[in-house]
Amino acid sequence: MKRAVALALLLAAALPGARAQYLGGAVPSAPGIINMSLMEALVAIKHPELAGVFAYVPDAQTSVAMADFLMREHGALKRFLKKVEADHKKLKLVNGWDKEVCLHIVAATANRTVPPGAEALSKRLYDRVSLMSLAVGVPLEVVIQRRAAVR
Template structure:
């Protein structure tokens, strides 16, 4: 995981540069950290890496799902934790968060197009099948998911 955390840190550092900073997904990279959304924070806690919140604060909110997918493709142990939590929501609540669904869609797209990030290994078929099934699930806003989690207790 240290390698994945280092890659995420370097990625955020490149985004935070000065005048010659990198263009990020068709737009200018943020120059200062911003508040991250609760879905991202929930995912970071699930994968047991809440310390990466500072790194993700430099990633534009619209690109946070792609950045999380990138991290999960590099760290299969974290991906398994993420999938376990999302599958639990799917089983118990019959829906998953829209943000989690978007992360799964990015992972499926990267695997299907063979455009894995540098340093990432191909997903084993069983893991890829789990992600694919979740990418087909109905997505809901995190507020709805949280309310349903409370009601399901």
């Protein structure tokens, strides 16, 4: 837990420059509303307390920020993959936002642009992420409807 809090503080410290870059120099003075896909992922990785940190990340960049976090926290990545793989197994599709996170992880690993302080993914873990990045991605609303229909 202490490691997650330390990482959250590190991300919070690093984000002002990134926010300014993506917002054309305008840094939000207040947190925004986070999307439900991100909230679902934070609950799945058992770090809902990071919602406050992610609230300062522009919505278009939340998948990149989550991929960065997951590459640093392999335990959280495994929990995230467990959720994504469960959807894929039951529904034969995944949330589009989750797929985007997987694509960012695959791209960073393939290009060897792993974030500083992150360990390289094991081949097995990389293969799992790669497989989910190839799945059909749909909006969260469709995933929720399909989950309800399967039950």
